[in-house]
Amino acid sequence: MDKSWMMIQDRLKSKEYLEGVQSFIEFATKNLGPQDEIRCPCVDCLNGTKFSRHVVRLHLIRRGITISYRTWVHHGEHAPIFRDHPSMRNDDTETNEPGMTDNHENVDELPTMLEEIYMSGLMDDNIDEERTSSERHNLLKFMKFFDDAQRKVYPDFFKDILPNCDETVPWTLYEVKKFLRELGLGYEAIHACKNDCTLFWKDNATLENCPTCTECRYKLNDKTGKKIPHKILRYFPLTPRLKRLYMSKKTAAFMTWHKDKRVDDGVLRHPADGEAWKDFDRLHPTFSADPRNVRLGLATDGFNPFGNMRRSAPGRDIDIYLQPLVEELTTLWEHGVQTYDALNGQIFTMHAAVMWTINDFPAYGSLSGWSTKGYLACPNCNMDASSQSLRSKIG
Template structure:
């Protein structure tokens, strides 16, 4: 038997319908699912691909008294049993069975009259009707095979790719028999939501509108609100104006922010609110969801408003589920193809352009060959840090977003804003510290499920369902957040996670200093023999690598599978170094490291006597001049030089705008500007 395949979006058949014999079994593949037509004459009208029927009866509420409703049920039963035998059963589309249970036609008829049919089941795929695409198709009498294939898969470009993605979700859900085995499961509920979204993606905002569907209109308006930082009140006001000036609109269009968010929640873009205790003890989640008091400190879950008596939780964690957003990546043909780039198009020439070129990625592949053999499995990086959401830095408030980055994508895409996924917002007003593991529980549980069991995902590029697994490769943070996520203390004498007990820490007057920087120099470097740094020579070899380190090797022999689980953000560290270096050179208050305490530390260490503070007769101290601080003339020349530098468009900001009017002060540098200056 020959098979003729129609790929999603194709405009022609590999073998045209005119070439097929009248009694041939044809296996077509539409959006990844096989539909078998057994022994039929090749007449397009007999393929039952276009079948219009009045379905207004589905919306009638008084079904027992309405003749139109009973006649509609009869027409449905006749349509569903047209090609069946007298004893065959059909799926029941009532509001309780949801096409998950088969009954005799008589029982289905009673269910539909008494309970009603699911209003969103507008396309009777389970009863012999095809899935509609975005166009009305031309009649069969005036098209040939090639034009017929083009008509089916020609999607209106003006609607964008969103309707196409929803269509693939719609088709995959309706034709997936695994969902039908459990009609009351969450999968069935999600399918019903997507059916409604699919209808919204095809429904016009108003009858004459040709550019926006209801779904694209809501999506566009919310995007504009976020991009331009509209307040909630101004957004509602704009929607009300649009409602008044537009002609008669569809009744499903949401006209408030609350309704718009609720509208898009079914797309998988919503979030869950989880109450947390003020001391970061527990989350009131899962088994603890109904607890009124903290199980650790026994205090109340709520703070009370004396005026209204309303229960207000101390903290609210906002959790954005990850699974649905990862599945959406594969429902766009363009993005789904890019998700395999790291395996199919990454060039292995020894140049580090992408994490896939690094040794950690390759080491992970060797440890988990079953995971690495499928390029569509998702590899994530995790990052978090605190920020002030109010913009007023005098307000002491710190909120911690947790971000995830899919490293499957191309190097110039994986870190871009459209692909960054915010997983949760950890509330303030202070840093969670070691209590961050309490807030990470929902994310860890979801990630464990995706790693161990995976999730059924539809791949739009090849039109098939596969089991997608997910792994978090590493975390990326600055040094304080490194300690928060990893659990390693980043303060004190043993702050270095690589050196551990062998750290070269030393107590100074106001802090702990680490004097082991020269360890990393080559064995024969002249600075190793110099006593100018701390009065001692350095004979110790550089620190061990990850696999040579006796502490880290214990983790390798355990269940930890990644060479570098926690990593430092180089750009963040570069900015700190640049600020301190420039602040010291230009003697900027607050950023200058040439302080009185630094000179006193040199005196305590009995080195660099020429830099010791000199006591005056009145008891005050005089700071000796140093060679690494620029004079006023040198400082002005440095600033004039920066003003003359011209960068390529988009390479860096105009650094001259960061110079003060009087010169000699350089403030307001961004992270990339610091990187350019250090280079």
């Protein structure tokens, strides 16, 4: 169906636009049946409010249709399957000859994920009616991403040879970061004390000096006079990344493999076969009742929160830099977060728990706060350790 009329600006004087509006109304009438009201896709309503067809027609003529609403899912049109999009078809590899693989299996799932994100926001009609302008704006952004993701990708990725793509491809680092933030893949920059005493975060966010050692938060750039923090923790939030695992049907299926596909035959092949997992299930039956809840391992080897390998790692002060993660994990454990499961088309409350830490023995000491040297070096023996002095060392 030709939807080029949606881009026309001079709506009242354009015969093509008026005919396009009529074709939209007819399409909705044909697919939705004898409903008195339909969702209005004008630039103000954004499919959040239902009106009679006559009112919707007037809105579209006076206000214009949302140009990113290219797939009319609210009016009976099925969302396109990415692998069937014309730009991704490869007619030369359709035969299943020996040694050949189906290219569809390796196709980027971004458009499908964006579609699922968009659809997850439309699961409940009551939510739609009460959706704030900010939430509507986010849906509009995802609709634009979905449209952009289906554009053809050119093999030679250089700006001077890409035709008419300035509005699609981000050409600066700032634009790339902005795009990733809008997809929920950005990071939070948190200033830290130069002596690793505290983070300038939460209650300390506006302080100019460290509340512990009184060191100044900033160093001064003599060339520009701009305040530059001594240290910056770049924190990548965990929650949106866990939620994103359920936005793809493929990865959502992997998330419950331990429940749906694993064979419990007494052989240790997966963490779910181990005693730690089983003991956790016995202690926390509510958590284990939903296999979509996430169990995590925390690895700290090579952890450098400053983005600069020339700076020394925080060592025993690592707990300062783990504060954002600890707070996020506490929320995921105690309250959970509403998550859309693309595999089942459901919204559920996802919880998460850290079950393992992965590190060598010195890093274990820094992470846990337990001394790994001297008389109490063994975390299992604790106060009952049997030790013997060997010259200047404890054995």
